[in-house]
Amino acid sequence: MTEVLPESKSSNGTYGGALLEVDNLHVEFHTRAGVAKAVNGVTYSVNAGETLAVLGESGSGKSVTAQTIMGILDMPPGKIANGEIRFRGTDLLKLPEEERRKVRGEGIAMIFQDALSALNPVFPVGWQIAEMFRIHRGMSRADAKKKAIELMDRVRIPAAKERVSDYPHQFSGGMRQRIMIAMSIALDPEVLIADEPTTALDVTVQAQIMELLAELQRESNMGLILITHDLGVVADVADKIAVMYGGRIVENAEVHDLYRNPAHPYAKGLLESIPRVDLKGQELYAIKGMPPNLLDMPTGCAFHPRCPYRQEKCVTDVPPLHTISGTRGSACHFWREVLDGDAQ
Amino acid sequence: MATPSEVVLEVRDLVKHFPLTQGILYKRQVGAIKAVDGVSFELRRGETLGVVGESGCGKSTLAKLLMALERPTSGKVLVNGKDITTAKGAELKHMRRNIQMVMQDPYTSLNPRMTVGDIIGEPFEIHSEVVPKGDRRKRVQELLEVVGLNPDHINRYPHQFSGGQRQRIGIARGLALQPEIIICDEPVSALDVSIQAQVMNLLDGLQKEFNLAYIFIAHDLSVVRHISDRVAVMYLGKMVEVGTDNQIYDRPSHPYTQALLSAVPVPDPEGREQRERIILQGDPPSPANPPSGCRFRTRCWKAQDICAEQEPLLEIRAQSGDHPTACHFAEASDVVHVS
Amino acid sequence: MSEPTAAPAAPASAGKPRSLWQDTWDILKHRKIFWISFALLIMFLVMAAFPSLFTSKSPEYATLAKSMEPPSSDAWFGYDLQGRDVFARTIYGARTSIIVGVLATVGTVLLGGVVGVIAAYRGRWLDSLLSRIGEIFLGVPYVLGAIIILGSVAPVQSNPGKTMIMTVVIVVLAVLGWPVLARIARSAVIQAKHQDYVQAARALGAGPFRIVFKHLLPNSLAPILVYATITVGSYIGAEATLSLLGIGLRTPVISWGIAIADHTRYIRTGAHAMLFPAAFLSLCVLTFVMLGEAVRDALDPKLR
Numbered sequence: 001m002t003e004v005l006p007e008s009k010s011s012n013g014t015y016g017g018a019l020l021e022v023d024n025l026h027v028e029f030h031t032r033a034g035v036a037k038a039v040n041g042v043t044y045s046v047n048a049g050e051t052l053a054v055l056g057e058s059g060s061g062k063s064v065t066a067q068t069i070m071g072i073l074d075m076p077p078g079k080i081a082n083g084e085i086r087f088r089g090t091d092l093l094k095l096p097e098e099e100r101r102k103v104r105g106e107g108i109a110m111i112f113q114d115a116l117s118a119l120n121p122v123f124p125v126g127w128q129i130a131e132m133f134r135i136h137r138g139m140s141r142a143d144a145k146k147k148a149i150e151l152m153d154r155v156r157i158p159a160a161k162e163r164v165s166d167y168p169h170q171f172s173g174g175m176r177q178r179i180m181i182a183m184s185i186a187l188d189p190e191v192l193i194a195d196e197p198t199t200a201l202d203v204t205v206q207a208q209i210m211e212l213l214a215e216l217q218r219e220s221n222m223g224l225i226l227i228t229h230d231l232g233v234v235a236d237v238a239d240k241i242a243v244m245y246g247g248r249i250v251e252n253a254e255v256h257d258l259y260r261n262p263a264h265p266y267a268k269g270l271l272e273s274i275p276r277v278d279l280k281g282q283e284l285y286a287i288k289g290m291p292p293n294l295l296d297m298p299t300g301c302a303f304h305p306r307c308p309y310r311q312e313k314c315v316t317d318v319p320p321l322h323t324i325s326g327t328r329g330s331a332c333h334f335w336r337e338v339l340d341g342d343a344q
Numbered sequence: 345m346a347t348p349s350e351v352v353l354e355v356r357d358l359v360k361h362f363p364l365t366q367g368i369l370y371k372r373q374v375g376a377i378k379a380v381d382g383v384s385f386e387l388r389r390g391e392t393l394g395v396v397g398e399s400g401c402g403k404s405t406l407a408k409l410l411m412a413l414e415r416p417t418s419g420k421v422l423v424n425g426k427d428i429t430t431a432k433g434a435e436l437k438h439m440r441r442n443i444q445m446v447m448q449d450p451y452t453s454l455n456p457r458m459t460v461g462d463i464i465g466e467p468f469e470i471h472s473e474v475v476p477k478g479d480r481r482k483r484v485q486e487l488l489e490v491v492g493l494n495p496d497h498i499n500r501y502p503h504q505f506s507g508g509q510r511q512r513i514g515i516a517r518g519l520a521l522q523p524e525i526i527i528c529d530e531p532v533s534a535l536d537v538s539i540q541a542q543v544m545n546l547l548d549g550l551q552k553e554f555n556l557a558y559i560f561i562a563h564d565l566s567v568v569r570h571i572s573d574r575v576a577v578m579y580l581g582k583m584v585e586v587g588t589d590n591q592i593y594d595r596p597s598h599p600y601t602q603a604l605l606s607a608v609p610v611p612d613p614e615g616r617e618q619r620e621r622i623i624l625q626g627d628p629p630s631p632a633n634p635p636s637g638c639r640f641r642t643r644c645w646k647a648q649d650i651c652a653e654q655e656p657l658l659e660i661r662a663q664s665g666d667h668p669t670a671c672h673f674a675e676a677s678d679v680v681h682v683s
Numbered sequence: 684m685s686e687p688t689a690a691p692a693a694p695a696s697a698g699k700p701r702s703l704w705q706d707t708w709d710i711l712k713h714r715k716i717f718w719i720s721f722a723l724l725i726m727f728l729v730m731a732a733f734p735s736l737f738t739s740k741s742p743e744y745a746t747l748a749k750s751m752e753p754p755s756s757d758a759w760f761g762y763d764l765q766g767r768d769v770f771a772r773t774i775y776g777a778r779t780s781i782i783v784g785v786l787a788t789v790g791t792v793l794l795g796g797v798v799g800v801i802a803a804y805r806g807r808w809l810d811s812l813l814s815r816i817g818e819i820f821l822g823v824p825y826v827l828g829a830i831i832i833l834g835s836v837a838p839v840q841s842n843p844g845k846t847m848i849m850t851v852v853i854v855v856l857a858v859l860g861w862p863v864l865a866r867i868a869r870s871a872v873i874q875a876k877h878q879d880y881v882q883a884a885r886a887l888g889a890g891p892f893r894i895v896f897k898h899l900l901p902n903s904l905a906p907i908l909v910y911a912t913i914t915v916g917s918y919i920g921a922e923a924t925l926s927l928l929g930i931g932l933r934t935p936v937i938s939w940g941i942a943i944a945d946h947t948r949y950i951r952t953g954a955h956a957m958l959f960p961a962a963f964l965s966l967c968v969l970t971f972v973m974l975g976e977a978v979r980d981a982l983d984p985k986l987r
Binding site: 057058158172173174175202203204205206207208210211229230231232233234235236238255256259260266269270271273274275277280283284285286287288290291306 | 399506549565569613627
């Protein structure tokens with residue numbers, strides 16, 4: 001566990017820090033039933049060419065963070081209570097809407113789980129891709145269409161030339177996700193946020209899409225933020241991981257470290273609950289209880305009601321993100337014990 | 345299984361074609377979606393048969409056929425020797441006591457206007473001979489306890505429970521009539537990762553306690569392996585390979601099984617650069633118009649002329665080793681395993 | 684799993700059994716618009732049931748000498764063409780309007796609901812047939828249909844009794860209005876029918892009766908209820924329209940529509956005789972529409 005800081009891995013022009021940094025972000029939702037603190041001080045960063053996996057369950061705040069980065073969070077009910085999102089050192093949250101829009105698409109792009117609802121059903125897919133060039137680059141119709149076909153080729157849609165005038169519903173789920181990817185990379189973004197990009201797809205198609213994303217990333221040196229709940233996908237592609245629980249990052253780690261020796265009980269529990277061949281026939285390890293209710297968060301550490309390492313302290317004190325080494329961190333009072341592996 | 349126990353469910357040449365029609369008032373059949381196209385298998389008491397395959401392979405239609413929620417185009421589903429597909433009225437109703445299901449989506453599988461007590465008690469109201477009226481409430485509370493829920497919550501409504509708890513309610517409803525067979529159609533895929541293991545353990549424990557036979561339909565291969573004694577792989581309405589979990593996972597012989605297994609991301613980053621992947625090209629063809637001969641040939645790297653001409657039968661082949669596979673060029677090989 | 688938290692506790696927000704209807708009520712009771720429309724509704728209902736609480740005058744008593752006298756402290760709303768007290772007639776008119784609106788709606792819900800549920804539940808050719816029949820009715824312009832039916836059943840020159848003429852109008856409204864409700868019921872039931880819990884009930888061996896009454900109807904009721912509430916308002920308006928055209932209600936019935944119809948020609952000389960009933964009519968229609976919309980908002984799952 002003596003990884004060197006990957007901060008200096010790439011040169012991002014003038015700015016010395018990471019390409020995209022989320023710094024102490026707090027997002028709340030004001031609902032009829034009360035204030036839900038969906039994101040509670042999240043800090044993470046991604047560099048060019050790097051893949052950050054944000055791992056968490058529903059309600060962990062992983063998608064809300066991404067929506068806030070993109071500036072597509074519904075406000076209200078959402079409200080950014082605190083924090084900064086720096087892209088090349090500029091705080092996006094302070095930018096006027098017009099400049100923000102420029103960053104969206106050209107700087108940071110996003111793909112979603114449900115490609116069908118993200119595409120407009122009444123326009124041909126080629127037209128929708130070309131639209132990006134027409135609006136942002138001021139291209140002519142013919143040039144934009146040519147670029148659209150090029151892009152469809154690049155995301156390996158067979159017979160792109162013939163299919164450019166087809167409508168979204170004429171494509172399969174995997175092909176639609178490719179079209180979404182084509183749209184998102186149209187303006188050569190430096191960061192791509194992929195929110196559960198393969199959750200709705202079959203495994204064989206998932207493998208195709210993940211391979212495509214990896215290839216595009218190699219070609220263009222994009223930073224990739226992969227939001228997922230799938231421990232397998234993370235292990236396959238991530239460089240570093242941020243594990244989220246109850247709106248906080250509970251563990252930050254380089255991918256090998258996390259899988260080899262998790263430092264937070266939640267991450268450890270997730271890894272242990274994966275069915276394994278050598279443990280067939282035995283009871284699976286199961287994290288007891290259930291994810292917290294954002295409207296009624298447990299006191300202290302949000303994970304304490306489910307945690308086998310729980311002590312008095314966990315009920316009262318919110319654990320800070322302890323630095324373990326380098327960029328590695330764990331938001332557990334007892335991370336040493338978790339690393340050593342002796343529960344209770 | 346040391347001594348093979350009795351067969352509780354037998355499926356023979358099951359076929360379900362959904363007609364494709366045109367026209368508004370006078371409907372004319374223009375084709376058929378071959379959702380399930382000749383599936384046969386047996387299920388023994390206390391055994392779990394896992395069924396894996398991708399969307400459109402017909403596994404959910406298979407579940408509906410087994411539950412007699414759809415009538416098959418042809419073929420038989422024998423529950424304890426009696427054909428449920430031709431049973432009607434009181435006989436069908438009686439047979440349903442023996443075969444129940446757990447559904448995928450815990451949010452849509454419970455009637456939101458009924459209390460938990462009414463939901464779990466509904467089987468007793470429909471089959472009023474099973475439990476006398478006065479004892480029903482007590483039985484429902486016992487069932488709640490069996491699936492790990494608080495019996496005092498009997499008067500609550502489904503939306504007051506979390507996804508994992510709702511799935512437990514669905515399981516309790518399935519158990520109420522003490523069936524021998526439970527069809528589990530993707531029972532954990534809608535649940536959060538940390539909850540999946542809880543529900544898997546519950547299903548596993550109930551099987552041991554009540555000697556239940558499961559058909560466990562899922563797309564998550566590691567989950568299927570964990571719970572299944574035998575596994576069947578489906579592709580476009582047909583079973584392409586059947587075997588014990590070790591046969592399928594360690595010595596898959598059908599190219600589709602191999603591709604499927606190798607596409608599953610392994611939750612371990614060690615050695616990921618060295619891992620070889622079989623990445624299939626394209627999407628599965630439409631079940632309305634499946635390829636001739638072997639249905640997998642359009643995506644198969646081994647395909648030759650014979651694959652288009654002759655449909656490979658699901659049988660034990662010399663190269664495939666010890667279990668049936670439906671490929672002319674079957675060859676057992678371990679495709680992934682890191683651990 | 685021996686910890687106290689092991690038996691998964693329900694979310695903290697769920698202390699007691701709460702049905703979805705109770706949740707709806709919880710939302711409703713925090714809505715101003717609900718309370719306003721509810722108060723108005725109560726007022727109109729009391730007016731309809733006990734008109735004598737509001738006025739001691741008879742709506743029938745005519746003093747021709749006072750014809751078209753403007754409002755005064757003696758008669759708040761003035762006198763109409765025949766010298767009858769407008770206030771009294773407006774109060775008594777509520778009963779007719781509400782009876783017609785409510786009963787026509789009940790008829791619409793029964794007719795449309797039964798057709799919609801049967802079409803959705805049985806599906807196939809019966810659905811096609813019933814839907815086509817509904818479309819034929821929808822294709823007939825409302826007023827034209829009413830003119831034809833009312834003109835043949837209760838021609839202008841005939842002299843039917845109070846109950847008779849009200850019954851005819853109610854039946855006409857329901858007969859012309861049911862297809863919209865049938866559509867709403869049909870789509871709600873079809874939506875419910877494809878839910879997994881219906882499949883689960885079938886898998887348990889539930890018969891059609893149980894499936895319809897335990898599973899489909901309770902889950903299709905919300906949109907029907909909303910539409911029905913709004914429909915009461917629009918039927919009250921429709922009754923007035925027909926009365927205005929001279930083919931709906933007519934004397935001896937007392938209704939807002941008739942009052943308006945009788946005085947349209949005098950709008951420049953004595954607007955009060957028409958304006959007061961018209962204002963009550965508008966307010967009453969608005970009450971039901973607002974109530975329906977408040978209920979719809981409370982039932983909207985997106986707000987949950």
